[in-house]
Amino acid sequence: MASVHHHHHHEPTGQSLVAEAAKALVDAGEQWTGMREEVFAALAAQPRPASAYDIAEAVSQARGKRVAANSVYRILDLFVASNLARRIESANAYIANPHPGCRHDCIFLICDSCGRATHLDDDGMTGALVEAARGAGFADIRPVVELRGICSACN
CATH class of the missing domain: 1.10.10.10 (Winged helix-like DNA-binding domain superfamily/Winged helix DNA-binding domain)
Incomplete structure (x- = not known):
């Protein structure tokens, strides 16, 4: 993991x-x-x-x-x-972006009930996606990772 x-x-x-x-x-x-x-x-x-x-x-x-x-x-x-x-x-x-001076790829968690988006910083996961894409011959990769569900406030 x-x-x-x-x-x-x-x-x-x-x-x-x-x-x-x-x-x-x-x-x-x-x-x-x-x-x-x-x-x-x-x-x-x-x-x-x-x-x-x-x-x-x-x-x-x-x-x-x-x-x-x-x-x-x-x-x-x-x-x-x-x-x-x-x-x-x-x-x-x-x-x-709440920290405009910092460049990294975010994973967004989007609540289907209230619409709020929370971001997670997981450089290991987004880095693995970039490496997999490079291995498939892609360049200039921009990971877009969004997970939809119900947030804890709405659950």
Whole structure:
């Protein structure tokens, strides 16, 4: 059985998470614009994975004018590529990465009842998947591991 490697992170929230995300994006050579900040703040405030439409609605309400979901999708794609957010593939939704400066592959546990997503860091398991894919001739591998069930709060 693979051991779970626990990463010790401080888990910033609110403005400190937004500030860490801004630093990580600028360090990656991208600009941190007002719109990107608003999208990230709206994403980070969500209690469960959110769609681009959910984020567009939250930003629209905060701005007092409509923001197109297409604009939000482009920003979310940048955030995923820059490790500021993660995409929950099975739900076509996104969550803010609570530690944007740390790159590792996550295993997501998604509750079918309340919709919350919890991530596990198990480098042994995701590493084994990457090695198996490399052995099959794949390159540029990005493990996407999602387990669906009922969380302990809903059970």
